[in-house]
Amino acid sequence: MKNIGKILCFLVPYWRKGVLNISLNLLSALFALFSVTMAIPFLGILFQNEPAVTSVGKFDYTLDSAREHFNYYISNMIDIQGPVRALVFLSLLIIVMSFGKNLFHYLAMYYLAPIRNGVVKDIRNQIYDKVMVLPLSYFSEAKKGDIIARMTGDVQEIETSIVSSLEMLFRDPFQIVIYLGALFYMSTSLTLFVLILLPVSGFIIGRLGRTLKQTSLKGQKKMGVLLSMIEETLGGLRIIKAFNAENKMRERFGNTNTIYTRVMVKMQRRRALASPVSEFLGTIVMITIMVYGATLVLADVSDLNSQEFIGYLMLFYLIIAPSKSFSTAMYNVQKGLASVERVQDVLDAENNIKDKPDALAISDFSGSIEYRDVFFSYDHFDVLQNINLVIEKGKTVALVGQSGSGKSTMADLLPRFYEVRKGDILIDGVSIKDYRISDLRGLMGNVNQDPILFNDSLYNNIAFGVDNPTEQDVINAAKVANAHDFIISSKHGYHTRIGDRGSKLSGGQRQRISIARAVLKNPPIMILDEATSALDTESERLVQDALFRLMKSRTSLVIAHRLSTIQFADEICVLHEGRIVERGKHGTLLALNGYYRKLHDMQFFT
Numbered sequence: 001m002k003n004i005g006k007i008l009c010f011l012v013p014y015w016r017k018g019v020l021n022i023s024l025n026l027l028s029a030l031f032a033l034f035s036v037t038m039a040i041p042f043l044g045i046l047f048q049n050e051p052a053v054t055s056v057g058k059f060d061y062t063l064d065s066a067r068e069h070f071n072y073y074i075s076n077m078i079d080i081q082g083p084v085r086a087l088v089f090l091s092l093l094i095i096v097m098s099f100g101k102n103l104f105h106y107l108a109m110y111y112l113a114p115i116r117n118g119v120v121k122d123i124r125n126q127i128y129d130k131v132m133v134l135p136l137s138y139f140s141e142a143k144k145g146d147i148i149a150r151m152t153g154d155v156q157e158i159e160t161s162i163v164s165s166l167e168m169l170f171r172d173p174f175q176i177v178i179y180l181g182a183l184f185y186m187s188t189s190l191t192l193f194v195l196i197l198l199p200v201s202g203f204i205i206g207r208l209g210r211t212l213k214q215t216s217l218k219g220q221k222k223m224g225v226l227l228s229m230i231e232e233t234l235g236g237l238r239i240i241k242a243f244n245a246e247n248k249m250r251e252r253f254g255n256t257n258t259i260y261t262r263v264m265v266k267m268q269r270r271r272a273l274a275s276p277v278s279e280f281l282g283t284i285v286m287i288t289i290m291v292y293g294a295t296l297v298l299a300d301v302s303d304l305n306s307q308e309f310i311g312y313l314m315l316f317y318l319i320i321a322p323s324k325s326f327s328t329a330m331y332n333v334q335k336g337l338a339s340v341e342r343v344q345d346v347l348d349a350e351n352n353i354k355d356k357p358d359a360l361a362i363s364d365f366s367g368s369i370e371y372r373d374v375f376f377s378y379d380h381f382d383v384l385q386n387i388n389l390v391i392e393k394g395k396t397v398a399l400v401g402q403s404g405s406g407k408s409t410m411a412d413l414l415p416r417f418y419e420v421r422k423g424d425i426l427i428d429g430v431s432i433k434d435y436r437i438s439d440l441r442g443l444m445g446n447v448n449q450d451p452i453l454f455n456d457s458l459y460n461n462i463a464f465g466v467d468n469p470t471e472q473d474v475i476n477a478a479k480v481a482n483a484h485d486f487i488i489s490s491k492h493g494y495h496t497r498i499g500d501r502g503s504k505l506s507g508g509q510r511q512r513i514s515i516a517r518a519v520l521k522n523p524p525i526m527i528l529d530e531a532t533s534a535l536d537t538e539s540e541r542l543v544q545d546a547l548f549r550l551m552k553s554r555t556s557l558v559i560a561h562r563l564s565t566i567q568f569a570d571e572i573c574v575l576h577e578g579r580i581v582e583r584g585k586h587g588t589l590l591a592l593n594g595y596y597r598k599l600h601d602m603q604f605f606t
Contacts, residue, residue, distance in 0.1 A: 007162060007340055010122050014115045021115070024108035025171040028101050029178045035097035036314045037182070108171065120159040127151055127346055135353045136417045140378075145228025150346055153223050154339035161336025165329035172322035172329070179319045186312050190293055194285065194316070219267050221342075222260040229253050289316060353419050359436040364524055365428050365443060368392045369414070369555065373423035376409060383409050385578045387423070393524075396556040398566035400599060401575035407559045410575070411527050414557065415441045445523040447547070449530035451514035453502035458487050459494040461502075461513055465521045473520060481516035481546040483509070515546045526556040563600055572596065 011018060077086045128151065139147070183191040233240065233249060240249055293309055374387040384406045391397045399407040412418050413425060416437055425432050432440055445465075453461050462477055463469045474494065478484040486509055490496040502510040518526065528547060544565060551558075560566045567586040574582035574595045582594050589596035 006344060007119075007123075007158065010119045011115065013122070014118055017111045017115050020111045021108045021171075022174065024104045024111065026174055026178070028104035028108060028171075029175040031097050031101035031104060032175070032318060033178060033182055033315070035094050035101060036318060037311060116159070120155065123158060123343065124151070124155055127155065127343060130347055130349065133351055133354070134349055135351060135419070136412070138349055143224070143228040145226070145231040146224030147346070148231065149224035149227040150342050153227075154342045157339035158336050158343065161332040161339070165332045165336075168322075168329035175322040176319055179315055179322075182315055183312065183319075186308060186315070187293075190289070190296070190312065193292060194289060219260065219263040219338075222256065222263055224342075225256055226253075226260055229256060286313075286316065289313070353416050353437070355436050356434065360430065360434050360439075362427070362430075362435045362439045362443065365555075366393060367428040369525070369557075370426040370429075371410070371413075371423070372426060374410075374413065374420050374425060375422035376406075376413060376418065377421050383578050384413075387580060389573060389580065389583075391555060391557065392570075393555050394553065395570040396551055396558060396568070398558040398560055398569035398572045399575060400560060400563060400566065400572060400596065402599075405575040406578045407575055408529055411529055411557055411559055414525075414527065415444050415446075443523055444525045444527055445518035445521050445550075447511070447514050447518050447526070447528045447550075451502065451510040453498060453505075453510055453513060455497065455500050457492075457495045457497055458490065458513060461498065462494075462516045462520055464517055469520060474516075477516045477520035478513075480519045480549050481512045483512040483516050483546075486512075512546055515550055519550055524554060526551055526554050528556060528558045528560075530559050530561055563596075563603055574599075 074086055074090070077089060131147065131151070180191065183194070229252065233253070240246060290313060293312065369391040371387045371389040374384055375382060376384040387406075387410065389397070399410060401407055409418070413420055414432070416432060419433075427435070427440075427443075454464070459471075459474055462474050462483075466473075471494075475484060478487055478494075487494055487496070496504075498504050498513075502513065505513070528551075547565075548568075558566055558569060563586075566572060569586070571583060572586060572589055573580050574589065576595055582589055582592060582596050584592070590600060
């Protein structure tokens with residue numbers, strides 16, 4: 001139940017509204033109590049066995065004194081105005097009390113609404129913020145669909161199962177306490193008998209609730225698998241259709257969906273037990289009290305008379321409703337705890353890439369970037385080993401080598417997307433771990449092989465990394481990236497929407513928008529990760545021209561498969577199995593007749 005405490009922590013900013021809600025629920029319960037207790041003299045008048053109160057002492061602010069003065073007032077009214085007038089007065093008073101009860105109940109709900117929705121909003125914000133700061137290594141292990149399920153389905157389940165139960169958790173315990181207090185006041189012995197019966201029903205309900213939590217956890221995990229399959233299907237529709245794999249994917253999805261359905265049927269059947277079980281147990285307790293209490297009253301051994309016993313039963317009946325809804329709330333909470341655990345797994349995920357308390361600010365660099373004895377591994381497998389490299393300011397260094405040799409990993413270490421296992425990376429002689437992460441990444445611009453664009457306008461995609469750029473700045477960046485011409489020929493120019501991940505654009509157009517985004521950011525360091533490898537000859541020429549303009553007077557780290565695109569580099573490093581095995585200029589490396597020459601001849605032959 002410790003996770004419930006973590007959810008309740010989200011209530012702290014709304015404590016004022018919470019206090020108002022609790023206070024109004026207390027008033028509603030008191031008005032409900034008064035409306036029932038006032039029926040006792042009503043019944044006494046009806047049965048003509050309510051003793052008249054002819055004199056009272058001084059009012060001393062106790063329940064006995066209040067009851068005595070109220071009965072005295074009713075007795076006077078009966079004597080002066082008659083019993084019918086007294087019944088009408090009591091009826092009107094009960095109506096007023098009922099109105100007050102429902103008015104305060106509505107006001108309590110009025111102040112609970114912003115608490116419920118505010119808590120869910122804060123949970124969504126916190127989990128989204130956590131996703132933003134988690135390192136990329138976390139997402140290498142987790143399935144995107146499962147993370148989406150936690151951010152949507154699990155958060156929604158918390159809202160429907162736990163936060164929606166706040167009304168009952170805030171209201172029902174107070175009502176039960178108030179009504180039990182009144183029952184003790186009316187008859188201590190009979191109420192003690194009631195308290196012996198209630199724990200039995202509570203134990204049965206609690207056992208059912210624990211099994212519900214386990215089943216719900218299975219269901220939420222299966223929903224994560226389903227969303228992962230949907231995400232993979234939408235991303236791979238072209239391949240699925242190309243290989244006629246529709247039936248195979250349908251079968252996979254259908255089997256998983258069937259398992260999920262079975263789990264949910266089992267869970268909902270158990271959840272449906274909450275109301276009938278609690279109602280049935282409440283009825284048993286009610287009948288037991290009626291038989292036992294009536295026996296005592298008829299035998300004249302009870303401290304209650306007939307109308308007081310009826311009032312006692314009416315008051316006990318008031319306890320059944322909050323007890324039933326409270327047990328339902330506990331069922332819902334047990335079901336929601338499974339989602340809380342899944343959300344908490346994300347919120348508690350360790351982020352090993354974060355700022356030091358005394359992190360340094362940096363807005364530019366004047367010397368060099370240095371990889372010093374760098375090692376890096378995935379799952380205890382070394383991807384980079386003993387990397388030593390110095391990139392002077394204004395120079396272009398290219399990384400080449402076979403797939404899996406560690407080129408992209410080496411580039412990803414520079415902005416601290418991943419953390420080095422051993423060694424260090426320095427900018428101007430200072431470890432990148434000593435700089436603020438936001439400042440460090442602010443020095444760099446990225447252009448990747450697969451340009452990442454958003455389902456927005458061309459203008460907003462170019463302006464993505466800069467706050468409040470002018471329209472002319474965006475146009476100038478597009479011109480540098482050779483993107484201006486095709487943009488202005490689009491239907492809505494710079495305000496044309498490009499679809500999911502830029503699906504309405506060609507590969508070369510997407511890449512040029514990505515370059516324009518980097519140009520507008522105007523960083524001193526550029527990281528180009530195979531930016532032209534997937535393009536046709538014409539698109540490559542346009543993109544390469546844009547890249548030359550982008551790298552002009554900047555420090556650049558270029559990853560390339562096509563060696564023709566990096567012959568201009570100041571230094572070319574050849575990686576093989578995680579090590580730099582050759583380095584030098586294009587001509588020098590060809591003369592070595594080593595790895596680089598082999599790569600060059602293979603491409604030339606091709």
